[in-house]
Amino acid sequence: MKHVIEGSHAISEAVKLARVDVVSGYPITPQTHIIEAISEYCANGEMKAKFIPVESEHSAMAAVVGAASTGVRTFTATSSHGLALMHEMLHWAAGARLPIVLGEVNRALGPGWNIWMDQSDSLAQRDTGWIQLYCENGQEAMDTTLFAFRLAELVNLPVMVVIDAFFVSHTFEPVAIPEQEHVDDFLPPYEPRIALDPDNPFALFQMAPPNVYMEMRQSIHRAMEHTLDIYHEVENEFDAVFHRRYGMIEEINCENADIILVTTGSATSTARQVQMDMEKQGERFGILKIKTFRPFPGKAICNALQKAKKVAVLDRNFSFGSGGIFAQEVKGALQVLSQGPVVFNYIAGLGGRDITPDIISEVYLKTRDRDLPPCGSEWLGTSPRDEN
């Protein structure tokens, strides 16, 4: 049955349905609604879990690291500066191979203070060893959260479920909330690989000298590769119960398209509409939505893009001194082709600025009308340059 709920609450509902044992939380806009709802479920007994109202996001992640080490299911949520403060513990969670799930609402970093949509916070955590899954809408947020627990517990890596600030987190949409029994069918009780136990004492996450550290890093890499291998299979399991799937990538009318637009998150929905509108005007482009940023499904992306002449990557993020982050990754994936498409990179929608249908049209037309991209990224919708 569908309920009209906001994106944040789609995640909270999924956490409840996943029968999570320990949740920690610290408020930060625009994430706060997620942990507010969960603390309410815990207070009124809808959810049988411990909610730890910690004093910082660093502590939020440390608390679930501690709890997960006892072999229970854990969750926390954050945004932006909170995620930045968590950074050290993100490394700890992944290095410890703990299947923690984190709800992350993309938000810009200050200064200047900005509470709005921007992917720079989560993408800056690229190398922490977390799986990152980006969602387009409330239903996908709900489904991805449930999926994340299953995936995390299969590969022993933490998973970040990422939604757009406000465009998803605070937008009310009809969302199918699954029955508990169906969730239980898909998500069995967590069977931990290791758990702290005084009857079987050992040390966890201790000093690792050069003779062992590198193998430990390699095992995280292998788990990421394994994730790519089993992702489809886990989606089959999800699909069998809930009749929905998203893929690591989604190809939207990419067959025989000369130009393919690469998008993430809620901007994909806007692009879908523009694609339909422009098709009526005789203009045709494909859309490639990337859901999985880590592990990066380079092979699948390469397959999807290899026949196109031009690829336009729309980045809602920026790596200073370099370019849009998804564009860099896509270019890297296409390196294996001897004659791959040329890649254009457009920057738009930073700090909560809208990515309007006009911006999507502009991306398409600018790519259509030029044979080669200019050097570097192109910023769309910014004011004329102030030379002072």
Place this chain on the structure above:
Amino acid sequence: MQTLNISDVDFAEPGNMSCPGCGASIAMNLALKALGQDTILVIPACCWAIIAGPYPMSSLKVPILHTAFPSAAVTASGVRAGLDMKGDTKTTVVAWAGDGGSFDIGIQSLSGAAERNDDIIFVCYDNEAYMNTGVQRSSSTPYGSRTTTTPGQGWKKTRKKNMIEIMAAHGVSYAATANIAYPEDLIRKFKKARELKGGTRFIHVYATCTTGWGAPSEYAVKIARLATRCNLFPLYEVEDGITYTLNEKGDTPVDAYLNLQGRFKHLSLEDKAGIQNQVDKDFAVLKNKLSVC
């Protein structure tokens, strides 16, 4: 020769990676005798992160969860929450941090856990500087001390943070100081802390570092004993932030303590007199707290 009434059951293996004369190693050995097998330790970055041994070894017979520097208390809170969900009520969760991981980088997490009254014992083994990184000053380093970041004439001119009073001010059920030179008192306090389940308990253990303090390793216990005899580190307990009990009353001038350690050797007679004056004032304040109870 007097025989101490201490159990010979050990939860620490005979060999570990501590320096000769390590007070922190003595502290752990004694604490685990009191805490027993049903204990999970959470250790942040500190000397004990090394002493406990590298992968895949362990120098202790209880489980250890190593965590990041700022996070000892809240990681322990998380372990407690996980055990609670599993229905394990018998295991004691103990955060075991140095002075840096308690007074400095760990104080936010510790204060948070104490305010939530999470069911953990937090132990600060205090060697009065960042010893594991090579003797840098912390907010526990006492006035007058030289460290590698307070060298020469830049010796530390500010006081040591009064950690037990900070913790007592949180109103925790039990806050106590203990000293490796008073093993029976230390064991009694750990046993008492273990019994007072249900909230945050804090034990501040004085743990000599002869390596960092510039003293012969065989003076580890002697220096620690003098710290209490000189009233520099009084042994006392605070219950619910209100009820104060003094366990030892010192009567020795601070010179006896200061003169044994290289870290204080630059101090003039006037400097030492200033330290004595401050110690006397602090002890008078403490005694006042006893009298109101």
